[in-house]
Amino acid sequence: MKAYVSIDLEGLPGIASTTMVAPDKTQFQIGSNIMSRIAQFVSTRLRYYGFQEIYIADSHGLMTNLDYLSLPEGTMVIQGYPRPYSMLTMLDSSFNAVFFIGYHSAAGTLHGFLDHTMSGRVFYEIFVNGVRASEFLLNALYAREKNVPVVLVAGDTYLRNEVENLARNIVFVELKKGVSRYAAVYPRLDDVLKELDKGLSLAVQRLKSGASFDIFVNKPYNVLVRFRDSLVADVVEMMGVERLDAYTVKKVFESASELLGFIEILAYVGLGIEYIKSTIR
Numbered sequence: 001m002k003a004y005v006s007i008d009l010e011g012l013p014g015i016a017s018t019t020m021v022a023p024d025k026t027q028f029q030i031g032s033n034i035m036s037r038i039a040q041f042v043s044t045r046l047r048y049y050g051f052q053e054i055y056i057a058d059s060h061g062l063m064t065n066l067d068y069l070s071l072p073e074g075t076m077v078i079q080g081y082p083r084p085y086s087m088l089t090m091l092d093s094s095f096n097a098v099f100f101i102g103y104h105s106a107a108g109t110l111h112g113f114l115d116h117t118m119s120g121r122v123f124y125e126i127f128v129n130g131v132r133a134s135e136f137l138l139n140a141l142y143a144r145e146k147n148v149p150v151v152l153v154a155g156d157t158y159l160r161n162e163v164e165n166l167a168r169n170i171v172f173v174e175l176k177k178g179v180s181r182y183a184a185v186y187p188r189l190d191d192v193l194k195e196l197d198k199g200l201s202l203a204v205q206r207l208k209s210g211a212s213f214d215i216f217v218n219k220p221y222n223v224l225v226r227f228r229d230s231l232v233a234d235v236v237e238m239m240g241v242e243r244l245d246a247y248t249v250k251k252v253f254e255s256a257s258e259l260l261g262f263i264e265i266l267a268y269v270g271l272g273i274e275y276i277k278s279t280i281r
Helices: 028-048 135-145 157-166 189-208 230-239 256-279
Strands: 002-007 053-058 075-078 097-103 123-128 150-156 171-180 183-185 221-227 248-253
Touching (some): 002 028, 028 097, 097 189, 123 135, 150 157, 150 189, 221 230, 230 248, 248 256
Parallel strands (some): 002 053, 002 097, 150 171
Antiparallel strands (some): 123 221
């Protein structure tokens, strides 16, 4: 069997400050060590549960957070940014299951730790068919289109309701709980890993038993995007979107690939505009 593991940083235990989430920050090495330790654990346990190939997609920021030298036998790592379909690069129907590790709550979630969707600097909120969308939802829709079930999501507890309300049979494992946007609470790592292992075991059991991992959000996908800066909306208005107000655009998609790709392009445009603004003297 073949597993795809997409691992983010904000939803991991031990991450409690912006100082831990970017290479130029003072405590980034702590964040890198935590992600590497958890990735190593997940890969090792998935091999124990019967997966011969494990691909781990480094899925945070510049996507070069994992310590390559720490990964165990049988692990392939996907790193680097930008890349097509971001957190799910190279996912195709050759995989049997997807595991989301370290995922966080959607932009606009009360008390969610570093809540955002795709780019906190660009997007204020994203909705799909009226549902506030997290990275879990956007990526799960894409995985479903590739005929690969998402079987486990592990991260901030404020993501639990979204997973349990919008999907069937996906195992959710709480790794931490946001206290505020810049604070969180979590057990010691060994205790977290025990619970994560239980979740991995249950998810694999459900997969092998033929359980259905449905997502209850279906096409057409009516997507509403609210930007933090109206200038971004001014620019993307030329990309075939409906402009609703100064900060908001709308577009309908018939495929999750087009939806995820479009959100990615909007993020690049928004970040580019931020750079242009910073260079004006």
